[in-house]
Amino acid sequence: MSVGGKGLVLVSVVLTQLMIVLDMTVVAVALPSMQEDLGLTAGQRPWVMTAYTLAFGGLVLFGGRLSGVLGLRGSYRLGLTGFALASLVAGVAPSFAVLVAARVAQGVFAAVLAPTVLALVNRTFTETQERSRAFAVLGATGGLGAAVGLIVGGVLTESLDWRWTMYVNIPIALVAAVVSVSSLPSGDPRTALGRLFDDVVGLAAGCGAVFSLIYGLDRAQQDGWGAWSTVVLFVVAGVLAVGFVLRERRAAAPVLPLGMLRNASRTSSYAVMFVSTCAQMGSLVYLTYYFQEHLGYSPMATGVAFLPMVAALVVTAGVAGRLLVPRYGAKVCFPGGLAVQAVALFILSRVTVETTYGEVVLPGMVVFGAGLGLAVPVVFNAGTRGVPEGRSGLASSIISMSQQVGASFGVAVLSTYATRSVEGYIEEHAGRVEAQAAEAMARENAYPGSPEATGIVDRVIDALTQEAQIDAYGGGFALVGTIVASAAVILLAAVVVRWRYLGRSDAASGGAGVEVTGPAVRRRSL
Structure with a gap:
């Protein structure tokens, strides 16, 4: 790939990485405005953030599987399109139910995008120095995304409206898609389609373990570490994690x-x-x-x-x-x-x-x-x-x-x-x-x-x-x-x-x- 093509890939994945991490915190400072506008209860408010985190963390293993099945180009375009549409729905949400459903969808497509972004850089930049520089840029983006989310969320909420904390993802996704349209590596998903169903049991156990762990940590924050809901979720996460490891030791095509x-x-x-x-x-x-x-x-x-x-x-x-x-x-x-x-x-x-x-x-x-x-x-x-x-x-x-x-x-x-x-x-x-x-x-x-x-x-x-x-x-x-x-x-x-x-x-x-x-x-x- 030419130097210009590599540069376009880096610009595209940096924008995407920023969008993914930014959405972990961009709504934090907008929550009071959301609560007032949609009439959220104190119990409903945390779900605006939790829904995204649960879907993202719980399905990221599946996202890694999907990137291998669809190819990097296919999974990247699917993730960008889905994330942009989910952000649009979240922005126009008239109720708590619609907003949370859209946040779940954002998390699902983030789980597709996150592994694809790193895999694109890993495949595009192979020479030692250019690889180190590319990952330095991407790593800086990942590290600052959470803080930038607070900055962007504050500016948009105060100067416009909380809904723009959702709309902001649409132009980012659009620019990332346009920049990368001619530079993404191609692939033939037909040769890997059968891999989608490899080790379904292991995939379900792994995703379930991560989901239960993250949800358990959320319950620990809300209800306390000794609450029965927290303890049950941690136990479920532990059992599924052990089952996942045992399954991966024996599976013919492990996740x-x-x-x-x-x-x-x-x-x-x-x-x-x-x-x-x-x-x-x-x-x-x-x-x-x-x-x-x-x-x-x-x-x-x-x-x-x-x-x-x-x-x-x-x-x-x-x-x-x-x-x-x-x-x-x-x-x-x-x-x-x-x-x-x-x-x-x-x-x-x-x-x-x-x-x-x-x-x-x-x-x-x-x-x-x-x-x-x-x-x-x-x-x-x-x-x-x-x-x-x-x-x-x-x-x-x-x-x-x-x-x-x-x-x-x-x-x-x-x-x-x-x-x-x-x-x-x-x-x-x-x-x-x-x-x-x-x-x-x-x-x-x-x-x-x-x-x-x-x-x-x-x-x-x-x-x-x-x-x-x-x-x-x-x-x-x-x-x-x-x-x-x-x-x-x-x-x-x-x-x-x-x-x-x-x-x-x-x-x-x-x-x-x-x-x-x-x-x-x-x-x-x-």
Whole structure:
């Protein structure tokens, strides 16, 4: 393929990747407007986001299968067309039922597009340096898509209407389709049509396990980790996952050949995507509330506040793609990127009711963006490198699945942590509230039960609640920072062990996820 053709493919897939990830968060700041316009109840509102995540994560394995059956060109066009139509329906939705159905459809077609996008880059860019640069661009897009979604959602909701958070996908899909019309690789789906029905049992078990896990994490966020619905879904996910593994060991044409997971660099890429997305999505939820409820930012100002993180991510991804990835690969970028993210989260954990945006949040976000830019682009590269062309869609779908599960896990953990932390903080400081209220009433000569006294009590309680919320954010950042730092240490230890016991040349050969094969030798390394 010519350089111009490769450039068109990259532009098209970058637009598509942005659209897919953007839709994970673009509606977050528009939810209040949706609720008011459509009359959503408190119980219905979370489903606007959950419907997309469940369909996307639960069916992404099927999307990887479909890309192999229809071919990259066929699955890409199907995904773009379906996503655009679903977005149109979501935009004109007159009711909750129509909106949620359209969001499910968006998730279904995102599950088709996500593995296809990565497989297209994997097939188009084969030379080491151009591949590293292409995945750096795509990785930066994937990393910043969630933050861009908040920015776009805020701007569109405030300047136009919440429905434009859905309509915005239509021109993106149209441009991506036009740009790629003459550059996509062709394929003959007739030769692979029979593969659609290979290992249907394994496919159903795998999709069911992911669906149950993501839904269980959603229920944990809404109802608590000990709720019967949460526990049942986790048990179902575990049973289906075990059944999936047993099935794949025996299936003649497995959905997921387990040998694909034996490559250390590839498996590490899935873990890094899970941990990074967990930290990113959980932190975005905290920061969004912090900006709007504590600092009083509008939806548009909230989006603008995230721009430094986006800028740091883009710059770091570009530098890493050109200088670090070709030379050091995954063995440095994975633990290094996670370590930088952990540092950022510990910086953010210093937030208090007195700190300002520039004191803690701004430097924390810049460092976090740099950590994402260092690690995430390498995930896409290492996660698909060395995979046979017919399995590239499958390898890509596992990356997307790790992203969806990580996002759900991060939001669930930090949301439930914040709820319990706030309750505990208020109980612990209840006596202080009474003392402050009594002192204020005495100072203002307000008698108990009077309107003035009631106003004083309300102000003291509001101040304590805000203080408890900010304290919970700080503790949550520290918690997820510990998780990310632990993952960085484990990966670094794995690199050191392989470097020491397998030799410098062997460790270096897999630096970017290369799988070296020969007539009598197969080496896999981090």
